[in-house]
Amino acid sequence: MTAAAISARNLRKVYPGSPDVVALADASIDIQDNEFFTLLGPSGCGKTTLLRMIAGFEHPTSGTLTMHGEDLTNLPPYKRPVNTVFQSYALFPHLTVAQNIGFGLEMLGKPKDEIKKTVGEMMELVKMSQMADRQTGQISGGQQQRVALARALAPRPKVLLLDEPLSALDFKLRKDMQLELKRLQTETGITFIFVTHDQEEALTMSDRIAVMSAGTIRQIGGPRDIYDRPAERFVADFIGDTNFVPAQIAANTGNDAQVTLSSGKTVTAKMPEGAALTGKVTLAVRPEHASIGAEAAGLLPGRLSEIVYFGTDTHFHVALDDGTGFVVRSQNRPNETLPFSTGDRISVDFAPGVGQVLRD
């Protein structure tokens, strides 16, 4: 296998102050060529810091950063084949749309006709051909976004960094741009490293996702891995909605385990990779993976406390007998009459292998 496009080893960044801020705590990550890779995490978890280190704007306190096996540490930003789409776009206000897009190529000393040709192609690619001579202050937010994208893509970087590029756009535009970005990534074949705090955005667009929290990387995997097999409570909680069910390991068979629930019933659950867990654990169950039924039929008995209608689906809030809450989500069908009403004694059920044991 060839060396990763970007490889970080124990990357650490401390901003001195009182007290010091550890923005990145020994993060290790490998990003392959041609990947749409997303850094996902709550605000302040160090996503921008990691991105800025790859771009060359910040120096690592310790650790190494390589690109295709070459050390990046002492390479200034203007020598790295990496371009950034800034969160604020950072378009040059004194230049036109076309001049902005051509800036990188011009700095690289490309011949004039080549610059002109590439700028034309790029404007075509982001559908901004009509706006070539506009000042950047005279175009809308969505258009500025496209120009910023074209400007960063024009020099054909090996890696494109995008720091929450869609966060300033309204909902509809954001949805369009998500698809657009994905298309651009496939068409250009450039490695994208995309930063967001929006889990849905990450799930929709990425080939792989790194979930970050407090300067550390908690889990790396494809969208399905991350959603279906969260390794720990933070990940399960941050991505999508999750029910946390207290349980006890009865038998551990490696990939799977038999767990006993508070009701005394036993069910098969998935184990996190490489974790030798015993005793009390927490089980994560997605609301859409559970169902409700007659009191004696299911795994966890309780009382139906609330029914919330959402159009596409209905949420059943259940007060379990062990004192915890549980939400079941079920898709609505036409002409359906609900078999239960608020206050009924019922039970929550889920199939073997649906629950995920968490490493706390």
Place this chain on the structure above:
Amino acid sequence: MTDSAPPASYATVAEKRASRVRWMLLAPALAVLLFAASGPLLITLVYSMLTPADYGGVIWEPTGDAWFNVFMQRDIFDDTLSWSSAHLSIFWRSVKLSLMTTVGCIIFGFPTAYFIATRPKQQRDMWMLLIIIPFWTNILIRTFAVVELIRNEGTINTLLMWTGLIDEPIQILFTEFSILVGMIYVYLPLMVLPLYASMERLDFSLVEAGYDLYATRMKVLRRIILPLVKPGVIAGSILVFVPSLGAYVTPRVMGGGNQLMIGNLIELQFGQGRNWPLGAALSITLLAIVMVALMAYVRTAGKEGPGHG
């Protein structure tokens, strides 16, 4: 139709009152314009066309002598006419030194303003204060502080001789160079203030975007920072150039009386020279030079289109 327009007289009364209020509000501004700007200028213009009295002041006899003397001189022996080389060389020195002062202030002021603008927010006011405090000090005192540094027995020469780098003091004081040093020092805050104001507003993510797009430090400076802070450079240049051209304290002290600038020449006519009309004519000439220079500067600086700064 039952409702009709109010009677004509009614409207006129309201209009009259409105116009009276307008004039009253304008009065202070008009007074300032009349008494502080146009008035003195008019007096100067009139004086420049009168005959000098023996002990200063003017005699009300119109003559073009003063204006003649600004530019021309008549040989005292054979009455031949020639350009007034003494005056012209003083004009030339003034323009030259003022331009050099302006350029010098940009060279020293730009990095200074950039340094301050890139400090953490809570430190910037302190740095600006350090720039402004000298400005609150009397100009004579500031000028003599520079004299103390560069005179033959001053700090710099003493240090250089003590280290053995030179055997005899270097003559810096009383040269054009010393005038330049003094003026740059005195007028530097006038450059730093507007430069800082425009740099503080500069979005430094644009600088990062420049580096990101393969621009070296020089390229970022020329292609991004300079065009964006150009208004500050223009404002600073005007603020420095205009008073430099009319300066007389600094050239007097640093030039020792043998390197005159226009300001000194004018001062001389109203003092020892006792030739008020000539002084007045010279003042108007100075004003004309300033206006021509400013128009030329603003035109060229403003014409450079975006992206070519």
